[in-house]
Amino acid sequence: MPLINEADMEWSELDHGETRFRRKQLGEAAESETLGCSLYELPSGRKSWPYHYHTANEEALYVLEGSGSIRLGGETYDLEAGDYAPLPADESGGHKVINDSEDVLRYLAISTMNEPDVTVYPDSGKMGVYVGSPPGGQEGRTLEGYFNVDDDVDYWEGEWPGGVGVYILIFR
Numbered sequence: 001m002p003l004i005n006e007a008d009m010e011w012s013e014l015d016h017g018e019t020r021f022r023r024k025q026l027g028e029a030a031e032s033e034t035l036g037c038s039l040y041e042l043p044s045g046r047k048s049w050p051y052h053y054h055t056a057n058e059e060a061l062y063v064l065e066g067s068g069s070i071r072l073g074g075e076t077y078d079l080e081a082g083d084y085a086p087l088p089a090d091e092s093g094g095h096k097v098i099n100d101s102e103d104v105l106r107y108l109a110i111s112t113m114n115e116p117d118v119t120v121y122p123d124s125g126k127m128g129v130y131v132g133s134p135p136g137g138q139e140g141r142t143l144e145g146y147f148n149v150d151d152d153v154d155y156w157e158g159e160w161p162g163g164v165g166v167y168i169l170i171f172r
Helices: none
Strands: 012-016 019-025 035-042 059-065 067-072 075-080 084-087 095-098 105-112 117-121 126-131 143-148
Touching: 059 075, 059 095, 067 084
Parallel strands: none
Antiparallel strands: 012 019, 019 035, 035 105, 059 084, 059 105, 067 075, 067 095, 117 126, 126 143
């Protein structure tokens, strides 16, 4: 589908604690393969996704209307219509949008759609792993899970099939 109009789309909604928003996944509706774009409406007093950053996907936010703030890389900045925030695919791109105004905050979230991806949630010490479809993608995933970052195990812990041994590769 080469052209879509957001007015023809239904909203999806998420309501979990202080996180509450409406979303239209424009990129998916237009069958984009490597670029995601979602329209968000964040009600007054609500917050977007938990503070996070991606390791494989660059994102950006563009504010269409309303005002609020963004926690970005450890600092908090005011947001208003016309503001653009680049979100690199590393710790410096950590972000969370907050609507601390009286009106609805509408913005576009744009992202690359690379997979696999690991999303890190510094406040909770968790990470999400996505294989088979990037975050925000709706295709079936072959691997997806959320883990505590500190649940690290030793590479050699446990038994490997056939026991632990030395493997030699010969190239000719």
